[in-house]
Amino acid sequence: MSRTELSEELAGEIRKRVFEEPGFMKVTQVVRRGGSTFRVSVRPVAIKGEKRYQGEMTEAGQTTVKNFDPDGARKGLEDMLEQTGPRELHLMTALGDLHVRVTKKGKALVSRSAAMSRVADAQPAHDRVKRQPLTSFDSGALLKAIGIADADGRIRASMRGKYDQVNQFLKVIDSVLDGRDEKTLNIVDCGCGRAYLTLAVYAYLTQTRGYDVRVCGIDRRADVIGTARALADTLDVAARVSFVEGEIADSEPGFEPDLVLSLHACDTATDEALARGIEWKSRYLLCVPCCQHELHTSLKEGGPMQAVMRHGILRERLADLLTDTFRAQILRVLGFRVNVMEFVSAEATARNILLKAEFCVKPGQAGAVSEYLELRDFWKVTPWLETRMEKLMGKYLSRY
Numbered sequence: 001m002s003r004t005e006l007s008e009e010l011a012g013e014i015r016k017r018v019f020e021e022p023g024f025m026k027v028t029q030v031v032r033r034g035g036s037t038f039r040v041s042v043r044p045v046a047i048k049g050e051k052r053y054q055g056e057m058t059e060a061g062q063t064t065v066k067n068f069d070p071d072g073a074r075k076g077l078e079d080m081l082e083q084t085g086p087r088e089l090h091l092m093t094a095l096g097d098l099h100v101r102v103t104k105k106g107k108a109l110v111s112r113s114a115a116m117s118r119v120a121d122a123q124p125a126h127d128r129v130k131r132q133p134l135t136s137f138d139s140g141a142l143l144k145a146i147g148i149a150d151a152d153g154r155i156r157a158s159m160r161g162k163y164d165q166v167n168q169f170l171k172v173i174d175s176v177l178d179g180r181d182e183k184t185l186n187i188v189d190c191g192c193g194r195a196y197l198t199l200a201v202y203a204y205l206t207q208t209r210g211y212d213v214r215v216c217g218i219d220r221r222a223d224v225i226g227t228a229r230a231l232a233d234t235l236d237v238a239a240r241v242s243f244v245e246g247e248i249a250d251s252e253p254g255f256e257p258d259l260v261l262s263l264h265a266c267d268t269a270t271d272e273a274l275a276r277g278i279e280w281k282s283r284y285l286l287c288v289p290c291c292q293h294e295l296h297t298s299l300k301e302g303g304p305m306q307a308v309m310r311h312g313i314l315r316e317r318l319a320d321l322l323t324d325t326f327r328a329q330i331l332r333v334l335g336f337r338v339n340v341m342e343f344v345s346a347e348a349t350a351r352n353i354l355l356k357a358e359f360c361v362k363p364g365q366a367g368a369v370s371e372y373l374e375l376r377d378f379w380k381v382t383p384w385l386e387t388r389m390e391k392l393m394g395k396y397l398s399r400y
C-alpha cells in the first residue's frame with residue numbers, strides 16, 4: 001500500500017483513464033470528516049479550442065470553480081490520490097465507471113462497471129451552451145416557443161433537463177446519420193407530448209444538417225396535440241411537421257418513416273413504438289423507454305433469484321433491465337443491429353437508457369434466436385413485445 005492508500009496499480013489506472021485514454025468525463029472525490037463534507041471534481045472542458053480541465057470544490061456549502069491547464073489538472077488529480085482517510089472516488093468515462101471506497105481502516109474497495117458506450121463529447125465545451133446541437137443554429141425562436149427558454153432566451157432552470165435530453169438525442173441522431181448519403185428523411189416521434197423533441201429534430205436537421213425532413217408526432221392526448229399543432233403553425237413549419245392524435249398502435253404518419261423515435265413514451269408505448277417501427281420497415285429506431293410495468297408482476301418468485309425478488313427496489317430495477325434486454329434481443333432476432341447506451345447521466349433521470357437499432361442484418365440469425373430463447377426460458381416470461389410481434393417472431397422462433 002502506498003502513502004495514497006490506493007495501490008500504485010490503481011492510482012496508475014486512474015491517471016491513465018483521466019489523461020491518456022479517450023472518453024474521460026469526470027472524476028469526483030468526496031471526503032466526509034467530523035460532520036462536514038468536502039467534494040472535489042474535475043472534468044474536461046474546451047476553452048477557445050484548447051483542452052482544459054474544470055475543477056469544482058465544495059466545502060461547507062461553498063462551491064468554487066477554477067479552470068486548469070493539463071499540468072494543473074495533473075497536480076489536482078495527484079492531490080486527490082494522495083488524500084488519506086475514508087473517502088469515495090468516482091471516475092466516469094465513456095467506456096465505464098470506476099468506484100473506489102476507502103474505509104476507515106484505509107482499505108480501498110474497488111468496483112468497476114461493465115463496459116459501456118456513453119455519449120461523451122470528445123472535447124466538452126467550457127460553456128456547455130456554446131457547443132450543443134441546439135446552439136449550432138439560430139434556435140432562439142424555437143426554444144422560446146416550446147417554453148424551454150424564457151422571453152430573454154435563457155434556458156429556464158425547470159427545463160434544463162429537457163434541454164439536455166433533446167441535445168443528447170440530437171447527438172445520437174447525428175451518429176445515426178453520419179455516413180448516410182441521402183439528404184431526405186422521414187421521421188415519426190411516437191408519444192411526442194408537447195413536441196419538444198419533434199420540433200427540435202426538424203429545426204436541427206433542416207437548419208444545421210441541411211436535410212429535407214418530414215416529421216410526424218403521434219400522441220393520444222388531444223390537448224398536447226393541439227399545443228403541438230399551434231407551435232408548428234407559430235414556427236411556420238406546419239407544412240413539414242404534422243401531428244396525429246391517436247394511439248401509436250393504429251395511427252399513420254402519412255409517409256414511410258426512415259427513423260422512428262420515442263422519448264419517455266410510457267410503459268408499453270415504447271414497445272408499441274418499436275413494433276410500429278418494425279412494421280413500417282423503418283431503418284432506424286431510437287427509443288428511450290420510460291416507466292415499465294410489464295415484467296414487474298410477471299417475474300416469478302422463488303428459485304435462486306428469490307434473494308433479489310424479496311426487495312421491491314431490486315426487483316423493480318431487475319425488471320427494468322430485463323425489459324430492455326428482451327427488447328434489444330427481440331430487435332436482434334428481427335434483423336436489427338442494436339446498441340444500448342446511456343444517453344444522459346443517471347443523476348439527470350433514472351430513465352436514461354437509449355435503444356439504438358438499425359435494420360441491417362438478415363433476420364432470424366441462429367445465434368440471436370437461441371440467445372433469446374435461452375433468456376426467455378430462464379426467466380419464464382413472455383415479453384409484451386414478443387406477443388405484440390407474435391407472427392414475425394413465431395416465424396423465426398419456431399425454427400428452433
Ligand SMILES: C[S@@+](CC[C@H](N)C(=O)[O-])C[C@H]1O[C@@H](n2cnc3c(N)ncnc32)[C@H](O)[C@@H]1O
Nearest residue numbers: 191192193219220221247248263264265266269
Ligand atoms: C412522458 S410523455 C413524453 C413526451 C415527449 N416524448 C417528451 O419527451 O417530452 C409520454 C407521452 O406519451 C403519450 N403516450 C403514452 N402512451 C401512448 C400511446 N399508447 N399512444 C399514443 N401516445 C401515448 C402520452 O400521452 C404522453 O404525452
